[in-house]
Amino acid sequence: MSTQVPMTVKGAEALREELNELKTVVRPRIVADIASAREHGDLKENAEYHAAREQQGFCEGRIQEIEAKLSNVQIIDVTKMPNTGKVIFGTTVTIVNCDTDDETTYHIVGEDEADIKKGKISIGSPIARGLIGKSLDDVVTITTPAGNVEFEIIEVQYI
Template sequence: MATTFPMTVKGAEALREELNELKTKVRPRIIADIASAREHGDLKENAEYHAAREQQSFCEGRIQDIEGKLSGAQIIDITKMPNNGKIIFGATVQLLNVDTDAEIKYQIVGDDEADLKAGLISVNSPIARGLIGKEIDDVATIQTPAGVVEFEIIEVEYI
C-alpha cells in the first residue's frame, strides 16, 4: 500500500513548477553542456565533462524525487472547507504566547513546504502536533527545546 502524505495546493504547485523547470530548461542545458564537453577530447581528464555529468545526476535525482512526492501527495485545499474554528492541516493560526504576550502567525503545511522564516510549519513539528484539533480561545501547551510554552489561539483562518 502506497503511503500518502498531506500537501497544500500551493506546495504542490511549487513542486510542479520546479519539475517543469528541471525538465524543460535545466535538463536540456546539461545535455548541451555534456555534448560540448565531449568535443574537447579525452574524457578521463575532462573536468567540464565530469562536472556536467555530476549536474545531470543531481538533476535526474531531483526529478525522480519530485515525481515521487507528487504521486504520493494527498493535496488538501483548505479554502474549500467550511471554517469551524478548528485547527486542521493547512490552517493559518494566529497565536499569543501567554508568557511573553508575543503574537505569531503560522500555517500548518506538509514536510516539504515547511519554512519557519516564512511562517510555514510542518504538520509533524511539535508545535503543529500540539495545535491540531484545538479551537479559537483554547490554550495549547507545547514542549519546545526551551521548555514548555503556552499559546492561546486567537484566530484560525482557512486561506
C-alpha cells in the same frame, strides 16, 4: 504500500512548476554541457564533463523525487471547507504566548513547503503537532528547547 503526502494547493503547484523547469530547461542545458565537454577530448581528466555528469545525476534524482511525491500527493484545500475554528492541515493559526504576550502566526503546510521565515511550518514540527486538532481559544502546551510553553489560539483561518 506508499503513504499519502499532504500538501496545500500552492505547494503542489510549486512542485509541478519545479518539475517542469527541471525537465524543460535544466535537463536540456545539462545534456548540452555534456556534449560540449565531450568535444574537449579525454574524458578521464575532463573536469567539465565530470561536473556536468554530476549535475545530471542531481537533476534526475530531483525529478524522480518530485514525481514520486506528486504521485502520492493528497492535496488539501482548506478554502473549500467550512471554518469550524479547529486547527487542521492547511490552516493559518495565530497564537499568543501566555507568558510574554508575543503573538505569532503560522501556516501549517507539508514538509516541502515549510519555510519558517515566511511563517510556514511543517505538519511534522513540534508546534504544528501541538496545535493540530485544537480549537479557537484553546490553551496548548508545546515543548520547546527552552521547556514547556503555553500558547492560546486566538485565530484560526481557512485561507
